[in-house]
Amino acid sequence: MKREWLFDEEHEMFRESTRRWVATEVAPFADEWEEKGEFPIDLYRKAGELGFFAGALPEEYGGVGGDFRYHVVFSEELALSRSYGVSAGLGLHGFIALPPLANFGTDELKERYLAPGIRGEIVGALGVTEPDAGSDVGGLRTKAVRDGDHFVINGAKTFITNGVRADFHIVACKTDPDKGHRGISQIIVDKGTPGFTVSRKLDKLGWRASDTAELSFEDVRVPVGNLLGRENNGFYQIMHGFQAERLGMAVGSVAAAQHCFDITLKYAKERRIFGKPMGNFQINRHKFADMLTWIEAARRLCYHTIHLYVNGMECAKEIAMCKVFACEKAVEIADMCIQLHGGYGYMMEYEVQRIWRDQRIQPIGGGTSEVQKEIIGKLLGLGD
Ligand SMILES: Cc1cc2nc3c(=O)[nH]c(=O)nc-3n(C[C@H](O)[C@H](O)[C@H](O)COP(=O)(O)OP(=O)(O)OC[C@H]3O[C@@H](n4cnc5c(N)ncnc54)[C@H](O)[C@@H]3O)c2cc1C
The missing domain is CATH 1.10.540.10 (Acyl-CoA dehydrogenase/oxidase, N-terminal domain)
Structure with a gap:
């Protein structure tokens, strides 16, 4: 079987x-x-x-x-x-x-x-977030104005993964600023286009081997053929993409939590304190029982949701639940694993500290936990 x-x-x-x-x-x-x-x-x-x-x-x-x-x-x-x-x-x-x-x-x-x-x-990158608009995608300000057969883009993006090295960027721009989130389009900008610069490579707590950039657009001229999808359909396209991104992040967090758990379980059996393995103290044994239960619960929720997703069934609420539960539990588990390692867990040579640093972004990136809970609440009919 x-x-x-x-x-x-x-x-x-x-x-x-x-x-x-x-x-x-x-x-x-x-x-x-x-x-x-x-x-x-x-x-x-x-x-x-x-x-x-x-x-x-x-x-x-x-x-x-x-x-x-x-x-x-x-x-x-x-x-x-x-x-x-x-x-x-x-x-x-x-x-x-x-x-x-x-x-x-x-x-x-x-x-x-x-x-x-x-x-x-x-290599590609996706630029949605701006210095003044993260969770509030509809509030982004980067503007693309039609000029003949070109768009002229002005604005800035931040926290863009692959932003420093990408060959192309899918940039969310306001093409009809009066229409709020219904006035957003996605436009592809190539590396090296005049006026488009990487203003800064950002230093960060985790994901240290990935590049994260701040981008600047000053009168960047891009052919209209670089419009991705329909004009002013960008918000829908971004939300469509978020579904897969959030599910992908959730399953990644489950796998990271499992890996962190496995490393720590091995350590708990080897590390002897007061004459016995550290994991044999009841309080620690219970921590392992809790962690494994959360990991399994998160994995089952994710797998069930993936099944709905690949079969084209409605699952926006479930995706938001996966994102919150799996990503938050992974941070909590990594934190518990550091505690179970004692001082060694705080040392850079032990992998648990890296897992904790790397997981800390998970309840923030791709839509924060608070935003996911708003989605769940509104889908329950609790919207304004
Ligand atoms: C390492 C890293 C990589 C990233 N990669 C990318 C990328 O490749 N492309 C991209 O476009 N973006 C990327 N992001 C941006 C990421 O998606 C945003 O950071 C995230 O969406 C949150 O936006 P913000 O940082 O502006 O926070 P804000 O929107 O300013 O939120 C601040 C706080 O307010 C809370 N909040 C917001 N709205 C509500 C609400 N309605 N109710 C209650 N609380 C609320 C938030 O949950 C948060 O706690 C990346 C971020 C990081 C850190």
């Missing part, structure tokens, strides 16, 4: 090859890349060559034409990489920047960005 009902044989084969690659090509170098604050750009190409971005993307452009479960497997396996920075960089490109091209792009945009993106030859 299969251990996990959610996955087919192809997904498990994909898991095997991803796991081998992570163990040989990523994990051994993770400490070095985390320390340096960057992983080699070549890793995108290597991942692309091995088909890691291809699973859920269309065959006409080099994908496999499978479903979201490939993304799930990749996120779960990357949790064993020892670097969530790598996971964030590759994941953002493959599972957040490429799908909107497949879903909303013209044939020309797909040829230009999706096909080489699947091969890992070019």
